[in-house]
Amino acid sequence: MAQRVLLIEDEPNIAEAIGFILRRDGWEVMHLSGGDGAAEAARRLMPRLVILDHMLPGMSGLDVLASLRGDPVTAALPVLMLTAKGLPRDREAAVKAGATRFMTKPFSNAEILAEVRALAGRD
Amino acid sequence: MTAPLTGARLRERRLVLGLRQADLAQEAGISASYLNLIEHGRRNVTAEVLARLAAALGVETEALTGASSGALAEELRAAAGAFPEATAEIARLDDFASRFPGWAALVAALHGRAATLERAVAALNDRLGHDPHLSAALHELLSALSGVRATSAILVETEDLSPDWQRRFHLNLHKDSERLADGAGALVAYLDRSATAPEAGIAAPQDELEAWLSVRGWHLPEVETGNLAAVQAAVQTIGSAAARQLAEAHLARVAADAVALPLGPFSAALAELGPDPARLAARFSAGVLSVMRRIALMPGAEAGLVLCDASGTLLFRKPARGFTLPRFAAACPLWPLFSALARPGMAVQALLDTPPPAGARFHALAFCEAELPFGFQGPDLRTAAMLILPAPGVPGPALPVGSTCRICPRDACPARREISILGTVVERGFDSGANSV
Numbered sequence: 316m317a318q319r320v321l322l323i324e325d326e327p328n329i330a331e332a333i334g335f336i337l338r339r340d341g342w343e344v345m346h347l348s349g350g351d352g353a354a355e356a357a358r359r360l361m362p363r364l365v366i367l368d369h370m371l372p373g374m375s376g377l378d379v380l381a382s383l384r385g386d387p388v389t390a391a392l393p394v395l396m397l398t399a400k401g402l403p404r405d406r407e408a409a410v411k412a413g414a415t416r417f418m419t420k421p422f423s424n425a426e427i428l429a430e431v432r433a434l435a436g437r438d
Numbered sequence: 439m440t441a442p443l444t445g446a447r448l449r450e451r452r453l454v455l456g457l458r459q460a461d462l463a464q465e466a467g468i469s470a471s472y473l474n475l476i477e478h479g480r481r482n483v484t485a486e487v488l489a490r491l492a493a494a495l496g497v498e499t500e501a502l503t504g505a506s507s508g509a510l511a512e513e514l515r516a517a518a519g520a521f522p523e524a525t526a527e528i529a530r531l532d533d534f535a536s537r538f539p540g541w542a543a544l545v546a547a548l549h550g551r552a553a554t555l556e557r558a559v560a561a562l563n564d565r566l567g568h569d570p571h572l573s574a575a576l577h578e579l580l581s582a583l584s585g586v587r588a589t590s591a592i593l594v595e596t597e598d599l600s601p602d603w604q605r606r607f608h609l610n611l612h613k614d615s616e617r618l619a620d621g622a623g624a625l626v627a628y629l630d631r632s633a634t635a636p637e638a639g640i641a642a643p644q645d646e647l648e649a650w651l652s653v654r655g656w657h658l659p660e661v662e663t664g665n666l667a668a669v670q671a672a673v674q675t676i677g678s679a680a681a682r683q684l685a686e687a688h689l690a691r692v693a694a695d696a697v698a699l700p701l702g703p704f705s706a707a708l709a710e711l712g713p714d715p716a717r718l719a720a721r722f723s724a725g726v727l728s729v730m731r732r733i734a735l736m737p738g739a740e741a742g743l744v745l746c747d748a749s750g751t752l753l754f755r756k757p758a759r760g761f762t763l764p765r766f767a768a769a770c771p772l773w774p775l776f777s778a779l780a781r782p783g784m785a786v787q788a789l790l791d792t793p794p795p796a797g798a799r800f801h802a803l804a805f806c807e808a809e810l811p812f813g814f815q816g817p818d819l820r821t822a823a824m825l826i827l828p829a830p831g832v833p834g835p836a837l838p839v840g841s842t843c844r845i846c847p848r849d850a851c852p853a854r855r856e857i858s859i860l861g862t863v864v865e866r867g868f869d870s871g872a873n874s875v
Contacts (some may be wrong), residue, residue, distance in 0.1 A: 326581050328610040332588035335603070339596070370577065421584040424591045 317343040318435060321362040323353045323379065324397065325371050329420075333366065336424050337431065350374030354382035357389050364434045366427075367414075369398030369405065377412050384413040393434040397422070444488070445479040446540060447502045450547045451495045452477075455649045456677060465494035465653065496652030498759065510535055510546055511796070512762055512845075517549030519844045532795075553765075557642060575625040582621055585614040645765065646681035647688065648755060656756055657737045661689070661696050688754075691728075692735060698724040699732045708733065713741070713827055715803060716785055726785075726805045730823045742800075742826035746775060748819070758826040760798040761790075764842035771853045772839045775824035778804035782820055789829060789836035793847050799836055801829040 320342045324330040327348070334344045345360055347353050350371040357365055365383070369376040376396060383389040396414035398405055409417050416430055452462050459477070463470040468487060475481035476491075483491075485499075492499040501509045511531055518526040527534070535542040589611045593599065599607075660668040666689070673685045699722050711717045715729040722729070727745075734743035734756055742758025746769075755763040763769070769776075778786040786804040791797055806822035840846030843855045 326585060328585035328614050329581065329588060331606070331610060332585065332592060335592055335607075336588070420580045421587045424588055424595070427588075 317341055318363040319343045319345060319360060320431065321345050321347070321353075321357055321360055321365045323347045323350065323365065323371065323376070324368045325349060326368070332424070333427060336428055340428055340432075342431070348372075350376065350379045353379045354386065354389065357383055357392065358386060361388075362392070364393040364395065364415075364431065366395045366397060366431070369396060369409065377408060380409070380412045380414060395427075395430055395434060444483065444502050445477045446543050448473075448491060448495070449477040450543055451497060451502070453547075454550055455495065455653060456646070457495075457653070462491070462494055466490040493655060494653060496649075496655065510539075510542060513546035513549060514542060515845045517545050520549060520553070572625075572628070575621065575628060579618065579621040579625065582614045582617040586611060586618065589614065643678055643680035643684050644753075644755075646677055647684045650676055650681070650685065651688075651756070655737070656735050656739070658689070658692060659737070661693050662701050666693060691731065695724075695728045695732050695735075698722060698728055701736075704732060705736070708736075713803070713825065715805060715825065725807065727807050727821060727823050730803070730805065730825045733825060740828055743823065744769075744773075744775060744826070745821060745823045746779065747821060748779065750776060750779070753821070758800065758828055760796065760828070761792055761800055761826050762841040762845075767842040767844060768855070769842060770840045770846065771855075772837060772851075773824060774802045774804040774837075775822050778806040778824070779820060779822040780806075782806040782808040782818070789832060789834055790826075790839045791836040793838070793840050799829045799832055801827040801832065803827070 318341075320337055322330060322333055322337075322344055324333065324346070325348050330346050330348065334346060337344050345356075345362065347356055351373040353367075353371075353374065367376050367379060371379070374382075376398070380394060380396070383392055383394065393415040394413070395416045395418060396409045397418050397420060398409070406417055406419075416434060418427065418430060452459070459473050460470045463473040466473070466487065467490060472481060473491075476483050476487075488502060489499050492502050495502075497509065514531055514535060515528065518524070518528055518531075589607050593604070593607050593611070658669050660666070669689055670686075673682055673689065676682045676685055699718075704718070704722070707718055707721050711721065713733050715726045715733065718724075718729045718733075719726045730743060733739065734741045740758060741756075742761050742763070743754065743756045744752055744763055745754040746752050750768065752763070752769060755765075757763045774786045774788045774790075778784065783806070788802050790800045790802050792800070802824050804822060804824040806820050808818040808820045810816070810818050838848055838851070840848055840851070843851075844858060846854075846858055848854075849858060
């Protein structure tokens with residue numbers, strides 16, 4: 316059975332590209348385009364991992380991450396954080412909030428696939 | 439022949455102020471080529487020319503001849519403070535400056551240059567971290583670029599891509615490239631608008647304005663005769679737009695002061711009543727801060743003046759000789775300026791002693807005015823001023839103060855924020871000499 320990835324990304328073209336790559340690699344991709352309700356969705360869907368954008372409309376990526384880490388059900392869920400900012404303090408904030416891995420835009424398809432596989436222990 | 443050090447000091451001071459040789463020469467009434475020869479120690483300089491050059495540079499003649507190493511010593515202390523890890527022998531500073539004056543001047547000049555560059559770097563770093571427009575514009579570009587990169591890679595690398603997906607990704611690529619073009623255009627337009635030429639962020643605008651005023655002896659005679667156009671033309675020669683804006687605001691204030699406190703009658707009243715801002719303000723029905731500014735900015739005035747806002751940020755710094763004002767760091771919290779800031783409308787005065795070894799006595803008069811631009815709903819906006827009058831030999835208890843902690847040797851000071859890089863001095867005690875009048 317395909318393993319599930321929850322993708323939380325507000326940029327439709329980026330979401331479509333990532334979704335396409337992952338589906339071709341055999342993943343089931345669930346997509347949300349904002350942070351509101353994302354933590355509840357993760358709890359309900361129980362994906363293998365979450366790909367989470369930093370800057371989201373409504374609840375920010377860091378807020379979503381804090382919710383995930385604050386819930387015992389999702390506390391250990393691997394989270395790959397995406398951001399368009401390469402500033403060290405954003406990276407520090409993401410790591411502090413509990414991001415498992417961190418990737419800065421613009422990333423390559425191969426990089427994101429490798430990260431997802433590594434997080435799921437499939438490489 | 440000019441002593442080599444005089445020439446080197448002249449040149450150093452001129453460069454610190456950002457003046458061209460032609461500017462300074464004109465100000466001092468000599469030719470630029472003569473000034474060039476003086477700066478390189480290849481021509482004699484008469485006492486009269488040296489005095490004119492010193493006046494044009496806003497320094498004492500002794501600061502150029504090296505007869506007094508006060509200013510140089512301050513700069514060397516500041517240089518040592520910036521690099522405490524070098525453990526410079528502060529105690530032997532005077533020895534160093536007198537035995538190797540050229541090297542000492544070089545250390546001071548290099549420290550000044552490093553400080554300017556550090557400020558430029560900080561300004562540029564700040565810009566990326568704290569400029570929301572720049573940050574948003576870059577985010578938009580990087581998002582669009584991420585879309586282009588991911589989509590184009592799929593188109594190139596996926597051999598069996600269905601026509602439907604191909605169309606879809608081509609459309610996405612087109613949308614993202616449009617977005618990229620718009621974003622790049624917006625970013626270029628923003629940078630064009632905000633780049634006030636190469637000088638942006640290189641020198642603090644306040645430093646630029648103060649250097650400009652210092653060269654003019656802190657007094658603008660054209661303002662007294664109502665010839666504002668002449669000063670306004672001179673303001674346009676200031677390097678950065680931000681400093682020009684500060685200069686224009688300063689000009690408006692001193693022009694209003696000149697109207698409220700005409701030079702002739704004000705000089706007479708000052709001679710009669712002494713430098714008492716409250717009495718002078720009452721005599722002319724003027725504001726106390728206006729009077730303090732007028733006293734400090736009279737032709738040839740020895741008084742120093744420092745102004746701050748409610749955050750304690752220094753807004754204006756005219757130094758009195760022997761009373762160093764910090765350029766980068768926060769000021770000594772014991773200054774009566776800050777006591778006045780907490781009590782708008784109350785007069786605060788104190789005798790102050792600056793730190794040894796060059797310690798001198800001053801009479802400080804401080805006052806704070808508050809405005810209510812937000813009405814009763816909002817916070818008041820405060821401006822505090824401190825007039826610094828030289829008071830050599832004036833008896834009585836004085837408050838030991840400094841410039842800023844880092845270069846203040848008063849080790850036991852209860853107000854200390856950080857350790858000093860200077861040697862300790864033994865204090866008689868920190869009894870407050872401040873009183874309300």
